[in-house]
Amino acid sequence: MLSSETIRIVQSTIPLLESAGTELTRYFYQRMLSHNPELKDVFNLNHQRSGGQPAALFEAVLGYARNIDNLSVLSAVVERIAQKHTSFLITPDQYQIVGYHLIETIRELAGEAATDEVLQAWTEAYQLLATIFIEREKVLYAEQEQAGGGWRGSRPFKVVCKSRESDLITSFYLEPVDGKPVMDFRPGQYLGIKLRPATSAYAEIRQYSLSDAPNGCSYRISVKRETGEVDGIMSNWLHDAVSEGDVIEVMPPAGDFFLSAEEETPVVLISAGVGLTPMLSMLNTQLQNGHHGSLFWLHACENGQVHAFADDIRAKEKQHERLKSRVWYNHPSTVDRPAEDYDFSGLMSLDKVRELIDVHGAHFYCCGPTPFVKMVNETLTDWGIEEDSIHYEIFGPHSSL
Ligand SMILES: Cc1cc2nc3c(=O)[nH]c(=O)nc-3n(C[C@H](O)[C@H](O)[C@H](O)COP(=O)(O)OP(=O)(O)OC[C@H]3O[C@@H](n4cnc5c(N)ncnc54)[C@H](O)[C@@H]3O)c2cc1C
Ligand code: HEM
Structure with a gap:
């Protein structure tokens, strides 16, 4: 518990935080990563360069x-971060390092x-927040370890199959090297993957959503090759250098974005590009288990060449009457029919399918780039959908919509 005086002092620094803006957290990360370079094996340095992570941390500190x-209003945010x-x-112990550099930054x-x-006051306030995270993470680590097929830390998995899904997306089927079962996950959750690509001076950790229903013995992730001025480290390494038979380090399933729908609840899965991966896991799980409600698959991508799992979804739509799919191509090519x-x-416009969707009581799950998720959220809010029925994931440091 913080004293009312500590609370008052922290509140009095809000204008100072606001005027410092993300410069505060940029400076903090530069300071911490130069004094504790071992943390470069933990943090994604490209999220520092792009400013995504400093912005996410700033939002969290200011929100706090x-x-x-x-x-209590922060509980959802705490859960996502934990x-x-x-x-x-x-x-x-890493909370001590972060705390030290945060106070020195101030x-x-x-x-x-x-x-x-x-x-x-900030030292006390930080200690309280750190304790909240440490306690929650302790519970999560214990749950991951105690679940059937669960584990703590990283576990070696063999890539048993690498399968091309589109020009840009490739799936990796992973089985534990120890041959034992793997824990179930909630559809929508992700794995942490740790590798030491030769193209990087550091160990790299990235998250990849599980792209199929849980089956107790293996996992599937589906990875988009990220190209640009400088190509993405992990995704290109996975595509180019990781082959069937190779072993990679995998952290237990985690994430607060997952499907939870009653048997009859209509479920609307909305994705853009590689954002379809958690949706596939949700869809496949719903089709396998006793869900009886209607299912809508709404997907946007550039064109047929990058349209992953197209045949898979089409086949499922034929097989299951309650599944309806609609696809948007931003720039169809001449061979796209x-x-x-x-x-x-x-671009996707949900108003085109307003009549098709069974919105009453529906739950909406959305994943894609931030502007896409923002557009979906705005449209659904305009339709009068309650905030509690809209769930979303973003493949990077979160920013508020
Ligand atoms: C919860 C969650 C789930 C995810 N699920 C999936 C999934 O299912 N499938 C999937 O493919 N991805 C997923 N991601 C994204 C994934 O974790 C990685 O962020 C992604 O693969 C890119 O990593 P990378 O190492 O290839 O790119 P990074 O090296 O991290 O680079 C990030 C981006 O910056 C660009 N870049 C790098 N350096 C520069 C520079 N100097 N100048 C300009 N641009 C630069 C790169 O081209 C790239 O686009 C998920 C992320 C999260 C958080
Ligand atoms: C009270 C202290 C902390 C706060 C408020 C905090 C806050 C955050 C936030 C807001 C995110 C982004 C989450 C998201 O986008 O979903 C994040 C991610 C992360 N945090 Fe923390 N964090 C804290 C402590 C720590 C500590 C002690 C470490 C370890 C050194 C750490 C390592 C990370 C890493 C590696 C990421 C992912 C970064 C990336 O993707 O680039 N954090 N944290």
């Missing part, structure tokens, strides 16, 4: 200060405003 007198932390195997950036009482390969051209 703004709600320090009513922490789940993600477990996929990086974050340990309690001391160095705030100048005269960083009085002893401000530094003391309207009505057969895709339903609409251009």
